[in-house]
Amino acid sequence: MKTVTFPDGRVVPALGMGTWNMGDSDSRRADEIRSIRAGVEAGIRVVDTAEMYGSGRSEKLVGEAIRGLRDEVFLVGKVLPSNASRKGVRRACAASLERLGTDCLDLYLLHWEGSEPLEETIAGFNDLVEAGMIRSWGVSNFDTDAMREVKSVHSATPCAANQVLYSLDYRGPEFDLLEYDRKAGIVTMAYSPLGQGGDLLRAPVLRRVAQRHETSLGPASPAQIALAWVLRDENVLAIPKAGSLRHQHENIAAQEIILTRDDLAEIDEAIAPPRRKEPLAMI
Secondary structure (H helix, E strand, C coil), X not given: CCEEECCCCXXXXXXXXXXXXXXXXXXXXXXXXXXXXXXXXXXXXXXXXXXXXXXXXHHHHHHXXXXXXXXXXXXXXXXXXXXXXXXXXXXXXXXXXXXHCCCCECEEEECCCCCCCHHHHHHHHHHHHHHCCECCEEEECCCHHHHHHHHHCCCCCXXXXXXXXXXXXXXXHHCCHXXXXXXXXXXXXXXXXXXXXXXXXXXXXXXXXXXXXXXXXXXXXHHHHHHHHHHCCCCEEEECECCCHHHHHHHHHXXXXXXXXXXXXXXXXXXXXXXXXXXXXXX
């Protein structure tokens, strides 16, 4: 397993689990819980959720899924910008902890930039660290200039992560953001690493590259190639959603794929990397 290292020295696998849109359907609930538990039991420690996801339904699902496994999980939550005042983050975090059935988050992120001054939000995060409610904090959907602003704010504890949209169809962070985070010791978390709507996974180049690779499950799939491509970077933690055991097993097996220079060159020719600064995409 590839790993990433946070500023406090904690090391986790570079493949995690996202839970956006999970917990919204009673008919899928059992499968989603089984998928999360199977991932944790297979060594995927990072589970990412947010108070916004289903207005807390995702957090409740995650709490049920990790019951009895909490010590094996690196649990990530996110606070809405509207709740990101110094007092607001404490209220929001307390509510998230109750829904999750735990007393501490391993990482707590500001979901995106809002109207509250960063100084207030970061002060609130430090209050939560001191109170033992979170172990570290970070941000989400922050581009390079915003990360420089984060760095300029005095903080007793460092920014640990920046979660952004990053996949083969959203390569903008490669221009300067990935390098900025790496040099600053900040882990970049890639959400939706398999793209949106399935268009990416129908790309002919991914099918061609997949035909050259095998995993323990058999021939590689375009989705596994797309995930292996995101995981190629030493400082990127990918959090694909896996709402079923089959998807979870496929994601786990994608870690076995080592893309060659020829693979990467062919992908770059078909899906070009950014040649200039692009606005950070967000969904």
